[in-house]
Amino acid sequence: MLKVEGLHTYYGRAHILADVGLEVAQGEVVVLLGRNGAGKSTTLKSIIGLVPPAEGRISFRGTSIAGRQPYEIARLGLGYVPEERRIFTELTVDENLEVGRRSANGTTPVWTPDRLFVLFPNLARMRERAGSQMSGGEQQMLTIARTLMGNPACLLLDEPSEGLAPVIVEQMADTILELKREGMTVLLSEQNLRFAHAVADRALIIEKGRIRFAGTMAELMANEAVRTQYLRL
Amino acid sequence: MDLILIQTLNGLASASSLFLVASGLSIIFGVTRVVNFAHGSFYMLGAYIAWSLVSRFGSASALGFWGGVLLAALLVGLVGLLIEIALLRRIYQAPELFQLLATFGVVLMVQDVALASWGPQDLLGPRAPGLRSFVSIFGNRFPTYELFLIVLGPIVLGALWLLFNKTRWGTLVRAATLDREMVGALGVNQRLLFTSVFFLGSCLAGLGGALQLPREAVNLHMDLSIIAEAFVVVVVGGLGSVTGAYLAAVLIGVMHAFGILIFPKITLVLVFLIMAVVLIVRPHGLMGRKPSLVQQGATMREPLLSPATREIKLLGAAALAVLAIAPLLLGNYGVSLLTELVILTLFAASLHFMMGPGGLASFGHAAYFGLGAYGAALAAKWLAAPMAAGLLFAPFLAGLAGVVFGWFCVRLSGVYLAMLTLAFAQIAWSVAFQWVELTGGDNGILGVWPAPWAAGKTTYYYLALVLCTALVLALRVAIFSPFGYALRAGRDSPVRAEAIGLNVTRINWLAFIIAAIAAGIAGGLYAYFKGSVFPTYMAISKSVDALLMVLLGGVQTVSGPIVGAFAFAWLQDWLVRGIAEYWRLVLGSAIVVLVLAFPQGLVGTALRWRGRSQDDDVPAEAVR
Numbered sequence: 031m032l033k034v035e036g037l038h039t040y041y042g043r044a045h046i047l048a049d050v051g052l053e054v055a056q057g058e059v060v061v062l063l064g065r066n067g068a069g070k071s072t073t074l075k076s077i078i079g080l081v082p083p084a085e086g087r088i089s090f091r092g093t094s095i096a097g098r099q100p101y102e103i104a105r106l107g108l109g110y111v112p113e114e115r116r117i118f119t120e121l122t123v124d125e126n127l128e129v130g131r132r133s134a135n136g137t138t139p140v141w142t143p144d145r146l147f148v149l150f151p152n153l154a155r156m157r158e159r160a161g162s163q164m165s166g167g168e169q170q171m172l173t174i175a176r177t178l179m180g181n182p183a184c185l186l187l188d189e190p191s192e193g194l195a196p197v198i199v200e201q202m203a204d205t206i207l208e209l210k211r212e213g214m215t216v217l218l219s220e221q222n223l224r225f226a227h228a229v230a231d232r233a234l235i236i237e238k239g240r241i242r243f244a245g246t247m248a249e250l251m252a253n254e255a256v257r258t259q260y261l262r263l
Numbered sequence: 264m265d266l267i268l269i270q271t272l273n274g275l276a277s278a279s280s281l282f283l284v285a286s287g288l289s290i291i292f293g294v295t296r297v298v299n300f301a302h303g304s305f306y307m308l309g310a311y312i313a314w315s316l317v318s319r320f321g322s323a324s325a326l327g328f329w330g331g332v333l334l335a336a337l338l339v340g341l342v343g344l345l346i347e348i349a350l351l352r353r354i355y356q357a358p359e360l361f362q363l364l365a366t367f368g369v370v371l372m373v374q375d376v377a378l379a380s381w382g383p384q385d386l387l388g389p390r391a392p393g394l395r396s397f398v399s400i401f402g403n404r405f406p407t408y409e410l411f412l413i414v415l416g417p418i419v420l421g422a423l424w425l426l427f428n429k430t431r432w433g434t435l436v437r438a439a440t441l442d443r444e445m446v447g448a449l450g451v452n453q454r455l456l457f458t459s460v461f462f463l464g465s466c467l468a469g470l471g472g473a474l475q476l477p478r479e480a481v482n483l484h485m486d487l488s489i490i491a492e493a494f495v496v497v498v499v500g501g502l503g504s505v506t507g508a509y510l511a512a513v514l515i516g517v518m519h520a521f522g523i524l525i526f527p528k529i530t531l532v533l534v535f536l537i538m539a540v541v542l543i544v545r546p547h548g549l550m551g552r553k554p555s556l557v558q559q560g561a562t563m564r565e566p567l568l569s570p571a572t573r574e575i576k577l578l579g580a581a582a583l584a585v586l587a588i589a590p591l592l593l594g595n596y597g598v599s600l601l602t603e604l605v606i607l608t609l610f611a612a613s614l615h616f617m618m619g620p621g622g623l624a625s626f627g628h629a630a631y632f633g634l635g636a637y638g639a640a641l642a643a644k645w646l647a648a649p650m651a652a653g654l655l656f657a658p659f660l661a662g663l664a665g666v667v668f669g670w671f672c673v674r675l676s677g678v679y680l681a682m683l684t685l686a687f688a689q690i691a692w693s694v695a696f697q698w699v700e701l702t703g704g705d706n707g708i709l710g711v712w713p714a715p716w717a718a719g720k721t722t723y724y725y726l727a728l729v730l731c732t733a734l735v736l737a738l739r740v741a742i743f744s745p746f747g748y749a750l751r752a753g754r755d756s757p758v759r760a761e762a763i764g765l766n767v768t769r770i771n772w773l774a775f776i777i778a779a780i781a782a783g784i785a786g787g788l789y790a791y792f793k794g795s796v797f798p799t800y801m802a803i804s805k806s807v808d809a810l811l812m813v814l815l816g817g818v819q820t821v822s823g824p825i826v827g828a829f830a831f832a833w834l835q836d837w838l839v840r841g842i843a844e845y846w847r848l849v850l851g852s853a854i855v856v857l858v859l860a861f862p863q864g865l866v867g868t869a870l871r872w873r874g875r876s877q878d879d880d881v882p883a884e885a886v887r
């Protein structure tokens with residue numbers, strides 16, 4: 031469904047991603063693990079086109095998307111959920127969802143506010159509330175719900191568990207599994223190994239802008255050496 | 264009592280068209296982050312186009328008049344649309360200053376297009392059919408059309424509110440105002456959104472202009488006079504807030520109306536006072552928010568100022584030697600041209616002083632140049648002061664304005680600062696223009712002659728050369744003094760500078776005053792050089808001249824303004840002599856082309872070219 035090859039990305043003069051490659055199959059949940067500053071967010075931003083890659087091929091459902099505008103990529107069915115959440119603070123929950131609304135692509139069931147409020151019951155109670163008056167966890171739910179309103183076929187989730195209380199992290203894991211059951215394809219970045227273990231089928235480890243490990247979640251859990259080298263702080 | 268009522272109504276009526284223009288400006292800024300200088304030109308075009316359409320359709324019939332007005336607004340919207348697609352779209356990523364400059368290029372072009380299409384004379388518009396009568400309010404006759412305008416303001420405000428809060432388009436626009444990149448990542452085509460917003464804003468400006476038809480004659484000065492007022496409204500109301508724009512327009516409209524009763528000559532002083540009070544109480548305007556840091560437009564990335572190298576010093580000395588012996592080789596015309604150049608260099612260097620190390624880009628620096636010139640001229644005319652005294656009074660007056668205006672300006676930054684400096688310059692200009700008893704108005708002040716000993720062209724040239732060189736060098740010394748370093752620290756990181764105990768606002772204020780004083784001396788020298796002063800010395804185009812000089816040379820090089828002044832003066836001399844009539848059109852196009860070709864500025868572009876060839880293969884590890 032999503033395939034990245036030989037990706038190189040720069041911020042100004044700084045070479046951030048070097049030869050990154052990855053593949054996500056239909057219906058799969060793949061996690062991109064790595065320490066702070068390893069290049070996880072940059073990888074996702076390169077895919078969605080917010081930080082255009084200097085080099086490399088990205089194809090999504092058979093279409094080449096490298097170098098396209100973010101809005102074009104999003105319209106092809108790729109949903110992006112940023113790490114900083116980026117809720118429209120002065121818009122209400124309903125309005126935030128409205129901004130994300132796009133008609134369905136045929137393959138996935140249509141997400142409506144009502145269905146999303148089933149998935150995120152907290153949000154249902156604050157439809158008229160401004161984004162700025164929501165807790166971090168609520169904002170995290172809203173940012174995912176907002177992207178789902180675009181009826182994407184594949185989600186790019188940047189550190190969904192970051193800064194959330196343990197209970198909420200569990201809810202988040204359940205939500206992702208629920209989405210997976212619905213047939214959603216997910217590429218997420220994480221630092222929380224337990225969370226990753228709970229949701230992902232396969233794992234990639236990135237460090238200093240290079241992919242250092244690729245395998246199933248089970249292989250990673252069995253490989254103490256790799257985890258110590260790239261994930262322990 | 265009824266006088267108060269009538270004046271309030273008058274104020275409300277003028278507030279309406281001011282609101283139309285300012286709200287358009289504000290909406291466009293909110294989404295695109297571009298302060299559209301050409302917005303006043305859209306207003307003027309609205310008035311001219313409406314005049315033509317209404318004349319053609321027949322002003323007697325309601326359909327002819329209102330149809331003409333509405334069609335004019337739509338046509339102006341289309342003009343805005345074309346400009347957005349052809350120009351602005353390409354420079355959304357450019358530094359703010361270049362965006363402002365490019366839209367100013369459009370202002371110049373529209374002025375000449377209007378001149379060519381409608382001629383230089385004022386055009387009187389028809390009265391609105393159906394609204395020609397007067398109503399009696401407490402025994403005063405009050406025009407119905409004015410009442411109509413009063414009602415129109417809140418109606419448009421309400422319509423805009425509905426549009427922004429109750430439609431999907433409005434929701435998208437509000438979201439884009441908060442985080443346009445995220446809106447794009449959610450699949451919204453921002454280009455379309457920006458273009459549609461620009462269309463709406465331009466229509467509003469066009470409508471504002473068209474509706475002026477029954478109230479005032481259409482003329483070629485409408486663009487800059489309204490844009491200065493609109494800037495004030497937007498700054499007072501809070502950038503990006505439509506409701507704020509309405510409140511501010513009403514406040515300023517009403518104050519204006521009362522000002523005319525109290526001090527008819529200097530109504531602008533009242534406007535100024537309101538602005539002062541609002542900005543002291545609410546620095547981001549009535550309904551404004553503190554601009555978020557994430558959203559700020561690209562800033563200039565140019566090398567830091569560094570002291571002159573040995574070669575540059577030698578080069579400077581050589582240039583100075585050439586300037587010193589030049590009169591021996593040149594005729595009268597050449598000496599005159601050089602005198603002007605030397606004075607302009609000081610003017611440019613004074614602007615550079617606040618812009619380069621201080622990061623304070625003024626769009627109204629001509630105010631201080633002009634006030635200097637008027638200082639000298641007024642001293643000569645009213646006090647019969649000798650030249651020496653005149654040359655002292657020049658920087659005094661300019662410095663005084665620097666103290667007062669600067670106090671407000673340094674509280675703001677970026678485009679806010681640019682808008683406010685421009686508004687102050689426009690205020691200074693209109694005082695010179697309107698206070699005929701004191702300044703002679705449009706006719707200026709003549710007979711400002713230098714002292715007999717300096718009357719010879721060559722002598723005066725040397726006088727100017729010595730004074731300007733000394734001052735330019737003094738400014739250089741100041742840039743590399745502890746004060747200059749503090750100024751730069753404040754520019755690069757206000758927070759950090761405050762943390763190490765620098766009072767950034769005070770330092771910037773001082774820089775502003777110094778720049779004003781230096782510009783004032785240049786103005787004083789200019790007055791004695793020309794023998795006369797005119798309000799045009801303070802005109803916005805003069806301020807832009809200074810900006811062009813600094814930008815041509817490069818903001819972050821100390822010798823930049825000197826090179827820039829020479830390049831600019833040569834260019835202008837060539838333009839004015841070569842194509843006397845439509846030089847604005849040519850200059851405007853040149854500015855637009857320059858910005859399009861070098862959206863990062865000349866120096867920035869050169870750096871990028873150099874950078875690209877050098878850094879292609881820096882390995883990732885080396886950068887970390």
Ligand SMILES: Nc1ncnc2c1ncn2[C@@H]1O[C@H](COP(=O)(O)OP(=O)(O)OP(=O)(O)O)[C@@H](O)[C@H]1O
Nearest residue numbers: 041044046064065066067068069070071072073113
């Ligand atoms: N806007 C930017 N400009 C310049 N450098 C950046 C920018 N954003 C990130 N970087 C640098 O790029 C590298 C990778 O950053 P990235 O945000 O992709 O890391 P990450 O793996 O998402 O880290 P985290 O877990 O902290 O979110 C870091 O060295 C970072 O400093």
Ligand SMILES: [Mg+2]
Nearest residue numbers: 070071072113
């Ligand atoms: Mg990250």
